[in-house]
Amino acid sequence: MTSMQIRFARQMAVSLTLSLTLLCACGKSKPEADDAKAAPDEKAAAADKEDAGSQDVKLTPEEVEKLGIATTAAAAVRYVPSRQGFAVVQGHDAIAQAVADVATARAEERQSQAALARIARLAGTAGAASTEAHESAARQAAVDAAALRLAEAKASVVLGLKPPWAGHDDDPVLADLAAGRSKLLRVTFPLGALNGPAPAGLGVSRLDAPPATERWTAHPVWDAPADMNMPGRSFFALLRRTDAGEGERLLVLAAGEGSAAAESGTLVPASAVVLSEGKYWCYVVRRPGLFTRVPLDISRPMAEGYFTKDAVRPGDAIVTSAAGLLLARQTNPASEAE
Numbered sequence: 001m002t003s004m005q006i007r008f009a010r011q012m013a014v015s016l017t018l019s020l021t022l023l024c025a026c027g028k029s030k031p032e033a034d035d036a037k038a039a040p041d042e043k044a045a046a047a048d049k050e051d052a053g054s055q056d057v058k059l060t061p062e063e064v065e066k067l068g069i070a071t072t073a074a075a076a077v078r079y080v081p082s083r084q085g086f087a088v089v090q091g092h093d094a095i096a097q098a099v100a101d102v103a104t105a106r107a108e109e110r111q112s113q114a115a116l117a118r119i120a121r122l123a124g125t126a127g128a129a130s131t132e133a134h135e136s137a138a139r140q141a142a143v144d145a146a147a148l149r150l151a152e153a154k155a156s157v158v159l160g161l162k163p164p165w166a167g168h169d170d171d172p173v174l175a176d177l178a179a180g181r182s183k184l185l186r187v188t189f190p191l192g193a194l195n196g197p198a199p200a201g202l203g204v205s206r207l208d209a210p211p212a213t214e215r216w217t218a219h220p221v222w223d224a225p226a227d228m229n230m231p232g233r234s235f236f237a238l239l240r241r242t243d244a245g246e247g248e249r250l251l252v253l254a255a256g257e258g259s260a261a262a263e264s265g266t267l268v269p270a271s272a273v274v275l276s277e278g279k280y281w282c283y284v285v286r287r288p289g290l291f292t293r294v295p296l297d298i299s300r301p302m303a304e305g306y307f308t309k310d311a312v313r314p315g316d317a318i319v320t321s322a323a324g325l326l327l328a329r330q331t332n333p334a335s336e337a338e
Helices: 005-049 063-069 092-122 130-159 172-179 323-331
Strands: 056-058 070-073 075-079 082-089 181-188 202-206 216-218 221-223 234-240 249-255 263-269 274-276 281-289 290-295 305-308 317-319
Touching: 056 323, 070 290, 082 202, 082 234, 092 130, 092 172, 092 181, 181 202, 181 249, 216 234, 249 281, 263 317, 274 323, 281 323, 290 323, 317 323
Parallel strands: none
Antiparallel strands: 056 290, 070 317, 075 263, 082 181, 082 249, 181 234, 202 216, 202 249, 221 234, 263 305, 274 281, 281 290, 281 317
16 A cells, blocks of 8 residues: 555544544534423422422312312310210100100199189188089199109100200200201210210211211210110210111210320311222311322211321311312312313
8 A cells, every 4th residue: 555545544534533523422412402401391390299299289269269179277176085885866756745745744734733723712702612622623633743743754764854955845956856857866885984974065977987977966965864775874965957867876976084195186077088099188278279188097086077186287277178079189180171
């Protein structure tokens, strides 16, 4: 090979090396530029993800209004382990019969007492009744008084010795019970489960109801005769605005006696609880338009909801209306358009 050919080969090698270097540089510059361009978008997405986690739902004010979302401030409570009992919804026909019997006996007793008093006033006058008539009136008054005591005793078995309307037979509560507009519960707690005075109120639910079902509150509560079929302590309780059927058996919860074991925490209303993925949750408003789904332990029920120490703090805004719709919106984003 001549010297000219060698120089030409060297020049071709240098040119080829420069070309490859330029090509590599051009190939790298585009991804770097694309990465630089994508960086702001990725940062924004990361910020949004941090702002709204996997358990969060972000809604506009219009969406909140459309879903009908309402919130309630979580209340601070003291939790004492509840005592469990069972209740039976009393038939209103027995109540109506007891009320009618007492009213009839009282009317007859008043009439006989008035007749006896009239005869006594006329004694020794020209219009005085005979001795036989006086004795007959006295006997009838005694019979009617005994009938009244018997009717009241029978009514006490049905309604208790000291119901809230004691001495006021015209009380509208009694009228509602007799008409079936309100329900009377006969509640029994196992022996030794509940001591002291009658509880102020009772949490009531159906036996087959899911744990997070909204419970009713029965109050007032007063003593009832003991249940002959079950040893324990019995009460009567008034249950308003319920669709529980007469004769239905219900589950009842009452707060136990105060003790050092009582804990401070927050009450989550039963209407705020939703079920998803085999777990119970509630939604808390972290800021306007941002709803966070919080896991909830429902192992400590109270009369109006569930006690928690960590999931929710007193004063937190809890979604108590349309929580199910909020869950559907979160688990099925396609519902956003609807």
